[in-house]
Amino acid sequence: MVEALGRALASDPLLVGAAALLLVCAAIAGVWAVRRWREPPVARLERVLARREEVVVLMHPNPDPDAMASAMAVAHLAESAGTEATLQHAGAVRHHENRAFVSTFGLDLEPIEDVNWLACREVVLVDHNEPRGFAGAAGIAPIAVVDHHPGNGEGESFTDVRPEYGACATILAEYLRDRADGDALPTELATALLFGIQSDTKSLTRGCSRAEFEMSEYLHGFADAALLDRVASPPVPAEFLDVQARAISDRHVAGSVAVSDVGEVDNVDALAAAAEELLRLQGVEAVVVLGTDDGTLHLSGRSSDERIHVGEALQSAVDGIPMSSAGGHARMGGGQLSVPHLDGIGPGSGVGRSELRRRLVDALRSDAAAERPT
Numbered sequence: 001m002v003e004a005l006g007r008a009l010a011s012d013p014l015l016v017g018a019a020a021l022l023l024v025c026a027a028i029a030g031v032w033a034v035r036r037w038r039e040p041p042v043a044r045l046e047r048v049l050a051r052r053e054e055v056v057v058l059m060h061p062n063p064d065p066d067a068m069a070s071a072m073a074v075a076h077l078a079e080s081a082g083t084e085a086t087l088q089h090a091g092a093v094r095h096h097e098n099r100a101f102v103s104t105f106g107l108d109l110e111p112i113e114d115v116n117w118l119a120c121r122e123v124v125l126v127d128h129n130e131p132r133g134f135a136g137a138a139g140i141a142p143i144a145v146v147d148h149h150p151g152n153g154e155g156e157s158f159t160d161v162r163p164e165y166g167a168c169a170t171i172l173a174e175y176l177r178d179r180a181d182g183d184a185l186p187t188e189l190a191t192a193l194l195f196g197i198q199s200d201t202k203s204l205t206r207g208c209s210r211a212e213f214e215m216s217e218y219l220h221g222f223a224d225a226a227l228l229d230r231v232a233s234p235p236v237p238a239e240f241l242d243v244q245a246r247a248i249s250d251r252h253v254a255g256s257v258a259v260s261d262v263g264e265v266d267n268v269d270a271l272a273a274a275a276e277e278l279l280r281l282q283g284v285e286a287v288v289v290l291g292t293d294d295g296t297l298h299l300s301g302r303s304s305d306e307r308i309h310v311g312e313a314l315q316s317a318v319d320g321i322p323m324s325s326a327g328g329h330a331r332m333g334g335g336q337l338s339v340p341h342l343d344g345i346g347p348g349s350g351v352g353r354s355e356l357r358r359r360l361v362d363a364l365r366s367d368a369a370a371e372r373p374t
């Protein structure tokens, strides 16, 4: 057969030419395929961004520093590809540390409540892999997804989800390194990403992979120490310290559960900060701090014991109380109750504050007891 082919080629110079052309084409295609295969993900993402005039970089609801720093990095990539980027999120930037991040880096973030509020339909998701938290979120098909949470969300043209990573900012730091060719990173961007990694990993103590350490080292070379300090330890509003003081001095401790009613507050974020502080108390494994703002009683719960599911405990404590809601995760939860209803106005007979406190203690303790192996 090979001989027959050789004879045919020898007798027809046109065939020789065609065979040579075919070989050259195959070689070119091979080189192209190897290049594509070896190129870093950032090159593909940059191509996806460059094909658009405008993109929305969408953070998860109530964005945290990791989401905001990741969004800054995608906006940086988009703008260097000549693509306009708008940073949007559902919910609000909550907690004074997160607001300090926004003001320190002068971020222009736009809140959205409805899919029609998106600046455009070309959406890049960061730090989550399925759009949520606004009306019509389920109908969005993102063009790209960069995330470190488990999940099945995908981008139409680009998906990079690494659940083994401690922060989304780590992935974006790798992107910037891979395209840098030794160029300096903008100081603010490097500092924001470094803080994003630190805040998502509790300063490299929780949920870290090797990549967090490597990218922290890389970013450190471009970050500004004073700026990092300013964003990591923003000044605390006076009320936060007042509320913490009240939470600590007025605490009721029953076994490993501490409940504290701090009365009227102006800023309900102070309750979460106080709960975190109270949880540091020796012997205490679950806490709830209660405070009133504008006729609503807010609860903020925390637990350091994995057998106590705070969200479920808060939910069972307010169960049956009209105009109440509570829930959350294993280690943190919250709730709201209507003060007039607690006082007995409305359909129910009312549950006093001391009765509520007792229910909270019981819920947090029985939860612990139920889970405890006998």
Ligand SMILES: [Mn+2]
Pocket: 066, 067, 127, 148, 166, 167, 168, 200
């Ligand atoms: Mn994150």
